[in-house]
Amino acid sequence: MLKLAVGLLTAAAVALLLDSYGPSEAPSAVGQHRRPRAPQPAPGAEASNLLWVVQVSDIHISRFQDPQRASDLEKFCSETIDIIQPALVIATGDLTDAKTRDKLGSEQVEVEWKTYQLVLKRSRVMEKTKWIDIKGNHDSFNIPHLDSVQNYYRKYSAWRKDGSFHYIHTTSFGNYSFICMDATLSPGPKRPFNFFGILNTNQMKELSLMAAESLHSNHTIWFGHFPTSTIISPAPGIRTLMSSATAYLCGHLHTMGGLMPALHSQHRGGTLELELGDWKDNRRYRILVFDHDLLSFADLNFEEWPVVLITNPKSFLYSSPAHEPLVKILYSTHIRILAFSPSVITSVEVYIDGVHLGNAHPVSGPLYALKWSPENYSEGFHHIDVTVQDASGRISKRGHRFAMEENLSRRFGFLPSVILLTDYYVLARVLFGLIVLIQIALLVIFRYLQKPALKEKPGLLTLTSYSLHIFSKTNTFYYSILVLNLYTILGPWFVGELIDGHVGACFSFGVFVGGSFFQGSLTFVVGILQMLFFNLPLMAYLCWCLFLRCQGHGFRSHFWHIRRLVAALVHLAMALLLAWQIYSCYFLQRTYGTLAFFLSPMRTWLVVLTSALIYKTWTLKSSELRTYIVEMKNCQSS
Missing domain, CATH: 3.60.21.10 (Metallo-dependent phosphatases)
Incomplete structure (x- = not known):
């Protein structure tokens, strides 16, 4: 029954899309006022009426x-x-x-x-x-x-x-x-x-x-x-x-x-x-x-x-x-x-x-x-x-x-x-809002949702859920990522010379420069990329690191106790995303000047914050994770 419902919904969505992008032949209201043809x-065979x-x-x-x-x-x-x-x-x-x-x-x-x-x-x-x-x-x-x-x-x-x-x-x-x-x-x-x-x-x-x-x-x-x-x-x-x-x-x-x-x-x-x-x-x-x-x-x-x-x-x-x-x-x-x-x-x-x-x-x-x-x-x-x-x-x-x-x-x-x-500025605005809403909802829900008890041989979904509980209930990481996501929506991403000699500010919802405001369009696209390829992966990476800490591993020891290839690939992926963020800082400097480089919470400052959060996951006192460490040990020994 569920498969049938999904199939019908999919068919309806496809039909709606095809109808939306198929032209209607009804004459427009304006076009009807043209003189009759x-x-x-x-x-014919004459070289007339040609332009x-x-x-x-x-x-x-x-x-x-x-x-x-x-x-x-x-x-x-x-x-x-x-x-x-x-x-x-x-x-x-x-x-x-x-x-x-x-x-x-x-x-x-x-x-x-x-x-x-x-x-x-x-x-x-x-x-x-x-x-x-x-x-x-x-x-x-x-x-x-x-x-x-x-x-x-x-x-x-x-x-x-x-x-x-x-x-x-x-x-x-x-x-x-x-x-x-x-x-x-x-x-x-x-x-x-x-x-x-x-x-x-x-x-x-x-x-x-x-x-x-x-x-x-x-x-x-x-x-x-x-x-x-x-x-x-x-x-x-x-x-x-x-x-x-x-x-x-x-x-x-x-x-x-x-x-x-x-x-x-x-x-x-x-x-x-x-x-x-x-x-x-x-x-x-x-x-x-x-x-x-x-x-x-x-x-x-x-x-x-x-x-x-x-x-x-x-x-x-x-x-x-x-x-x-x-x-x-x-x-x-x-x-x-x-x-x-x-x-x-x-x-x-x-x-x-x-x-x-x-x-x-x-x-x-x-x-x-x-x-x-x-x-x-x-x-x-x-x-x-x-x-x-x-x-x-x-x-x-x-x-x-x-x-x-x-x-x-x-x-x-x-x-x-x-x-x-397609009106892309509308689509980008909606997608950006949904992605931010989903990540904030994840944080808040797991913050106040009761932590489940780990049973013998928990599955991947259970462990993922458990890592989100650890992350959301640890104040340092919860508030850092919550503020990051809220700032992605509300705060100026950077302040700099958007036009030579004219300082402006870029937000997700638009750009202020030269006494004018241009409503968001490409800014929402940039925001979507920021969420999908940095904010969300950063949260997932921090969840993974904290989960390893709760299993009793440190930064060096975890390479010896879990699959090395998996660990290497996860760290490499995060390193590449961080490198992309660093390149974005360079792009910002080349595009909008040195002022934009230093006054860029969503680029330069975020690189510093990310480095600090990653460092914090591996140096966090075990006492702050004691409850989770004990529960993980009990689960592993059972």
């Missing part, structure tokens, strides 16, 4: 690392942009690296910004297209206020304006809104405590007005540096605010170090959230296309040619009935493909469901078209594949599933959806 004009833009993110131009980033970016701006000829280029933050040579400290490095500006000037990219570059968290490191001379973004970027804004791109076939959401912190603390973006109430009101203005456009694209999962925002929340947008473009996560090469998902209102891989290590960029107001995109690698995008029929997975006139696919007369290459395109072969339909013919510029009969594919899913070859013999293939029926099920990958759609 007519089936005509539909995609494409390019996105690049996380460039990280560095004074100390990989100079090829800048030279490749210049080549991208001078050659790739010449070939693609986008109407707009959006650079979504982290234009510079802003790290010290040892990668521990962070500061704005003017030479990095000068290098970035030089790339834009030498490539003359701003004369060829509209270049919009926004700040990321690295571009905000160590900046006391927006008017500071350290805010090199204002001096060296192309856009040069802080804050969110609404850019409208006008074409002969309508307007397209691009709303920048600036969630970077001001003042900007040093790394790592600006990993999350924050929007305040005034910023949300400003963005709400921009969203309302954009309803008159054919489409709205939001863009910013942070994924919505790493943005703290007041009610109704940033995802609700951008629900009238067709897509949100972002970066920041570097595709989780390459582990998730396609970090894409969809909000419940139908807005696509598309994280782009970084330029820094992977040289990634994106082309986003509106073809008769149908959105398509491709995430690409620098210098991989030819580039291919199938714009009609568009991918079913990345479609949104709430924002796009999907009926136009059914009314279209031609399959449409964009193909870019430094060399002449020699062939564009089209296949549907494995059947060769023919070669698409060039229309104008990068557009290729092939006549088709969409009614032949009006039911169920189908797969389109396109193979493009250029005069240099290079071949590229691209394909996707499409469908004419809007009510078919679509679902993004579970892991990308979890990464992009």
Whole structure:
């Protein structure tokens, strides 16, 4: 019966998770106010109603690392942009690296910004297209206020304006809104405590007005540096605010170090959230296309040619009935493909469901078209594949599933959806609170719970419980660990220069610096790591040491009376955790200065406290443990 109940609960939890991360196709309340979508004009053989833009993110131009980033970016701006000829280029933050040579400290490095500006000037990219570059968290490191001379973004970027804004791109076939959401912190603390973006109430009101203005456009694209999962925002929340947008473009996560090469998902209102891989290590960029107001995109690698995008029929997975006139696919007369290459395109072969339909013919510029009969594919899913070859013999293939029926099920990958759609600051806050509560509850419960009598040959669970009784009923250790856990929640972890020349304090619930308070986000993650990998193991280690003392062993003798390998592994584990804590002290000094090193109860002081507690376990007078020693001897002799 118990197994059945557990199974049902597990199934319910999984179903709830899957439902939470599966997008709803109901149109948003905001999105319903857009003008109605007519089936005509539909995609045909003419080079009309086409708009494409390019996105690049996380460039990280560095004074100390990989100079090829800048030279490749210049080549991208001078050659790739010449070939693609986008109407707009959006650079979504982290234009510079802003790290010290040892990668521990962070500061704005003017030479990095000068290098970035030089790339834009030498490539003359701003004369060829509209270049919009926004700040990321690295571009905000160590900046006391927006008017500071350290805010090199204002001096060296192309856009040069802080804050969110609404850019409208006008074409002969309508307007397209691009709303920048600036969630970077001001003042900007040093790394790592600006990993999350924050929007305040005034910023949300400003963005709400921009969203309302954009309803008159054919489409709205939001863009910013942070994924919505790493943005703290007041009610109704940033995802609700951008629900009238067709897509949100972002970066920041570097595709989780390459582990998730396609970090894409969809909000419940139908807005696509598309994280782009970084330029820094992977040289990634994106082309986003509106073809008769149908959105398509491709995430690409620098210098991989030819580039291919199938714009009609568009991918079913990345479609949104709430924002796009999907009926136009059914009314279209031609399959449409964009193909870019430094060399002449020699062939564009089209296949549907494995059947060769023919070669698409060039229309104008990068557009290729092939006549088709969409009614032949009006039911169920189908797969389109396109193979493009250029005069240099290079071949590229691209394909996707499409469908004419809007009510078919679509679902993004579970892991990308979890990464992009989870509010991590809420999750981290809850987990941190639970972990601290559990450890404090253990201490208090065993403090006042009556100690059980040891019977002959007690099991592991009984001995573990007994060691917790010993620990909790020994004042020195009980109060030390209780205060440590309470301090982890309430006390300042350290006080130091979170911004050069500006002393601040870091707590679990947030950071005070420069007259501002930033509510906790990454601090809770650090707190979870502190609890799981130090506070809890420290308590377990001290319990184990005290238990050995009650068995009559000293520090030297216990190696000879218990399994040496077990003892060595336990001590090694604690030594490694203590070494990690000591390294954290070094990291603190390198990141926030000498003051932070000395005024750090949760780092430097804790190393001293830990050493003292470990020493105390082996030097504690036997008289303080007499009751437990006698009981252990009686148990062993029986």
